[in-house]
Amino acid sequence: MKSFVDVKDGVVPSVCSLDCPDQCGLLIHKKSGKIVKIDGDPDHPVTQGNICNKVRNMGERIYDPKRVKTPLKRIGEKGEGKFAPISWEEAIRAITDHWKKLIAEDGPESILPYSFYGNMGLINAEGMDRRFFHRLGSSQLDRTICSVAGGKGYSYTMGGSFGTDPEEMTETKLFIIWGINAVSTNMHQMTIAQKARKNGAKIVVIDVHKNQTGRMADWFIPIIPGTDAALALGIMHILFNEQLVDRLFLETYTVGAQELEMHVKDYTPERVSEITGVPESDIYKLARMYGTTSPSMIRIGNGLQHHDNGGMIVRTIACLPALTGQWLVKGGGALKSNSGYLAHNTTALQRPDLMNGRPRTINMNQLGSALLEMEKPIRSLFVYNSNPAVVAPEANKVRKGLAREDLFTIVHDLFITETAMYADIVLPATSAFENTDFYTSYWHHYIHLHEPVIAPIGESKSNTEVFRLLAEAMGFDEQAFKDSDEELISQALSGSDNPHLAGISYEELRKSRFMRARHTDNLVDRLKTPSGKIELFSKKMEEDGHPPLPVHVPLVKESDYPFLFVPAPNHNFLNSTFSNNEKHMKLEKAPKLFMNAADAERLGIEDGEVVRIWNDRGECELPVSIGDHVLPGVVVSQGLWSDAAGKKHLVNSLTPDRLADMGGGATFFSGRVNVEKTV
Numbered sequence: 001m002k003s004f005v006d007v008k009d010g011v012v013p014s015v016c017s018l019d020c021p022d023q024c025g026l027l028i029h030k031k032s033g034k035i036v037k038i039d040g041d042p043d044h045p046v047t048q049g050n051i052c053n054k055v056r057n058m059g060e061r062i063y064d065p066k067r068v069k070t071p072l073k074r075i076g077e078k079g080e081g082k083f084a085p086i087s088w089e090e091a092i093r094a095i096t097d098h099w100k101k102l103i104a105e106d107g108p109e110s111i112l113p114y115s116f117y118g119n120m121g122l123i124n125a126e127g128m129d130r131r132f133f134h135r136l137g138s139s140q141l142d143r144t145i146c147s148v149a150g151g152k153g154y155s156y157t158m159g160g161s162f163g164t165d166p167e168e169m170t171e172t173k174l175f176i177i178w179g180i181n182a183v184s185t186n187m188h189q190m191t192i193a194q195k196a197r198k199n200g201a202k203i204v205v206i207d208v209h210k211n212q213t214g215r216m217a218d219w220f221i222p223i224i225p226g227t228d229a230a231l232a233l234g235i236m237h238i239l240f241n242e243q244l245v246d247r248l249f250l251e252t253y254t255v256g257a258q259e260l261e262m263h264v265k266d267y268t269p270e271r272v273s274e275i276t277g278v279p280e281s282d283i284y285k286l287a288r289m290y291g292t293t294s295p296s297m298i299r300i301g302n303g304l305q306h307h308d309n310g311g312m313i314v315r316t317i318a319c320l321p322a323l324t325g326q327w328l329v330k331g332g333g334a335l336k337s338n339s340g341y342l343a344h345n346t347t348a349l350q351r352p353d354l355m356n357g358r359p360r361t362i363n364m365n366q367l368g369s370a371l372l373e374m375e376k377p378i379r380s381l382f383v384y385n386s387n388p389a390v391v392a393p394e395a396n397k398v399r400k401g402l403a404r405e406d407l408f409t410i411v412h413d414l415f416i417t418e419t420a421m422y423a424d425i426v427l428p429a430t431s432a433f434e435n436t437d438f439y440t441s442y443w444h445h446y447i448h449l450h451e452p453v454i455a456p457i458g459e460s461k462s463n464t465e466v467f468r469l470l471a472e473a474m475g476f477d478e479q480a481f482k483d484s485d486e487e488l489i490s491q492a493l494s495g496s497d498n499p500h501l502a503g504i505s506y507e508e509l510r511k512s513r514f515m516r517a518r519h520t521d522n523l524v525d526r527l528k529t530p531s532g533k534i535e536l537f538s539k540k541m542e543e544d545g546h547p548p549l550p551v552h553v554p555l556v557k558e559s560d561y562p563f564l565f566v567p568a569p570n571h572n573f574l575n576s577t578f579s580n581n582e583k584h585m586k587l588e589k590a591p592k593l594f595m596n597a598a599d600a601e602r603l604g605i606e607d608g609e610v611v612r613i614w615n616d617r618g619e620c621e622l623p624v625s626i627g628d629h630v631l632p633g634v635v636v637s638q639g640l641w642s643d644a645a646g647k648k649h650l651v652n653s654l655t656p657d658r659l660a661d662m663g664g665g666a667t668f669f670s671g672r673v674n675v676e677k678t679v
């Protein structure tokens with residue numbers, strides 16, 4: 001078969017590689033070998049030809065003249081961004097010579113990989129790289145920045161990442177979109193909800209910010225940040241009191257219903273209203289709506305878990321569908337992540353057996369401290385698929401660490417990111433369009449194969465290729481480092497004990513490009529908790545040092561600064577990706593700080609005025625947007641804007657690197673700040 005790269009004029013299939021739940025099927029239009037248009041694939045069963053503007057304009061990024069085209073070495077000061085081209089041979093030799101010296105002096109733990117999901121392709125994001133760093137015996141990275149706290153919280157209740165199937169949500173009659181800006185971050189969720197609305201469904205949005213998603217709701221419920229568990233417990237209180245619970249379901253499929261019923265007596269609507277800022281009458285209205293509408297579906301977003309108490313919030317909300325028996329109703333239930341359905345054979349792909357001993361593990365949310373404060377210092381950092389100088393909390397600490405003269409930093413990326421500015425060596429990365437890989441959605445049930453649609457730009461290389469080269473130069477002669485991309489995919493898809501993957505293989509995927517996870521309708525099959533039931537009371541949580549019943553735990557009061565600060569993502573960037581592309585910046589216009597009119601008036605701040613936002617960790621300057629889109633005492637920004645060219649837009653200079661209650665998760669949204677006029 002002719003490769004898609006060789007198609008000069010025509011349309012070839014692809015899939016979106018970005019860290020977005022939708023994982024859209026794409027069609028790439030080519031002219032004279034170049035991408036001229038990116039469209040949705042109308043044959044994709046879930047995304048059905050619609051895609052976001054970010055990716056429609058992805059061509060701008062792929063062919064951006066700023067792309068790194070050759071390896072580079074630093075010739076200026078760290079942070080200055082002065083580099084000179086070198087060959088791949090020189091680059092790999094410089095890195096591995098340096099590492100061999102460090103290993104001899106300080107051991108392999110002096111080296112730290114830092115990566116996340118700039119590319120969701122599984123062999124590139126967590127395949128060959130994992131093999132390499134396992135074999136190297138470097139410090140290992142705990143990848144906690146995104147969804148770990150909520151993932152753990154949800155699992156305590158439900159046993160794993162299994163939720164409602166989006167394809168069944170056309171039947172849903174009530175959508176509770178809770179802590180997710182779905183219009184921007186999961187657009188097809190909203191498309192489905194709007195279709196269902198035509199058949200009478202209602203859309204309720206619970207958020208700290210009336211953003212695009214809140215504006216689309218039939219009912220928007222503003223809430224004080226970090227208090228959502230209390231609201232869920234207040235709903236439970238009313239459901240039990242008013243006999244709106246499904247007793248038969250509770251008896252058959254849950255443990256701890258009686259304990260929970262007693263426990264939620266304390267969460268009176270009056271008390272819950274005080275905690276959450278939601279009026280008592282609204283708590284009653286919401287509970288009764290939830291208790292009497294079926295099918296109902298709660299879309300649990302990431303905003304909830306980026307708090308000190310984020311794990312417990314998600315654990316608590318995840319109890320709700322059990323109370324109303326929604327798990328047995330088509331289109332009912334909840335969806336935090338569906339990644340369990342497509343879980344592949346990570347042992348075969350990542351080969352933890354290549355690791356000798358048990359090297360230390362470093363939490364990626366605390367990169368700054370790790371670079372500045374470790375007794376046995378990190379002396380080399382290898383960054384790929386991530387831009388920690390912008391995305392990690394306590395950014396000033398991170399920058400100070402990156403500026404260490406004795407830290408040997410390598411950054412593999414498509415661009416000179418804010419992180420790459422501090423690199424000793426920069427390696428040019430291919431875009432996902434230039435790679436072979438496989439992709440599994442954490443929202444819908446499809447797995448995709450991707451084959452390159454264009455040739456590598458310049459001398460860029462994929463992650464798998466770079467780690468093969470590094471392995472060879474380090475003298476690692478195991479077959480694991482010689483496996484081709486196709487072999488990596490085959491290995492990841494075979495020998496898995498996940499019954500939902502039955503029948504899915506590299507060969508089958510080559511024929512059909514995407515395949516659906518096999519389904520069983522039996523709820524019990526998915527309840528992989530210790531009891532095999534939905535755990536409203538969890539002994540496991542008690543063993544792990546958490547309250548066994550869901551509770552509201554207040555946020556850490558880190559200071560007396562008057563505002564809670566929620567620096568959320570925006571519509572046209574994906575984390576920091578696209579924040580350096582002219583087109584996307586233009587679409588997004590300018591960063592903003594949303595503030596309640598009462599607060600603005602008190603501070604004498606006018607709409608559009610640039611204000612200084614600060615706390616003990618750092619400061620930043622943003623223009624204010626005044627209105628009623630946030631509650632008093634809360635300020636919200638959107639987007640991880642670049643602070644290059646002296647712009648004071650680095651919101652993460654203000655965010656804490658405290659860890660959430662579960663899994664070492666991030667607490668981006670639990671920081672406090674002061675806001676004042678700049679003059």
Ligand SMILES: Nc1nc2c(c(=O)[nH]1)N[C@H]1C(S)=C(S)[C@@H](COP(=O)(O)OP(=O)(O)OC[C@H]3O[C@@H](n4cnc5c(=O)[nH]c(N)nc54)[C@H](O)[C@@H]3O)O[C@H]1N2
Nearest residue numbers: 179180181185206207208225226301302303569571574575
């Ligand atoms: N356009 C776009 N799409 C994206 C991304 C992007 O940057 N841009 N990022 C991708 C990634 S990596 C992820 S993880 C997801 C994240 O996307 P989402 O799941 O939408 O999560 P967030 O955007 O972090 O936060 C969602 C909402 O939570 C609200 N929120 C914050 N704190 C609270 C709270 O205490 N209670 C309630 N009820 N709401 C709260 C915020 O105001 C925000 O509207 O999106 C992915 N898709």
Ligand SMILES: Nc1nc2c(c(=O)[nH]1)N[C@H]1C(S)=C(S)[C@@H](COP(=O)(O)OP(=O)(O)OC[C@H]3O[C@@H](n4cnc5c(=O)[nH]c(N)nc54)[C@H](O)[C@@H]3O)O[C@H]1N2
Nearest residue numbers: 116117118119146384385386387391412429567575576577
């Ligand atoms: N204030 C605040 N901070 C946040 C968040 C928030 O809501 N608020 N969200 C957090 C969340 S949920 C997440 S997931 C993180 C995300 O943080 P990151 O994973 O760091 O995401 P990006 O900023 O998109 O950076 C990805 C980088 O990978 C590069 N890249 C893309 N493809 C490839 C490839 O194939 N190979 C290599 N080597 N590089 C590639 C891109 O060019 C880009 O520079 O940010 C977190 N930071």
Ligand code: SF4
Nearest residue numbers: 016020023024052055
């Ligand atoms: S970023 Fe999300 S919505 Fe946009 S094309 Fe990719 S998967 Fe689809």
Ligand SMILES: [Mo]
Nearest residue numbers: 019145146147
């Ligand atoms: Mo994320």
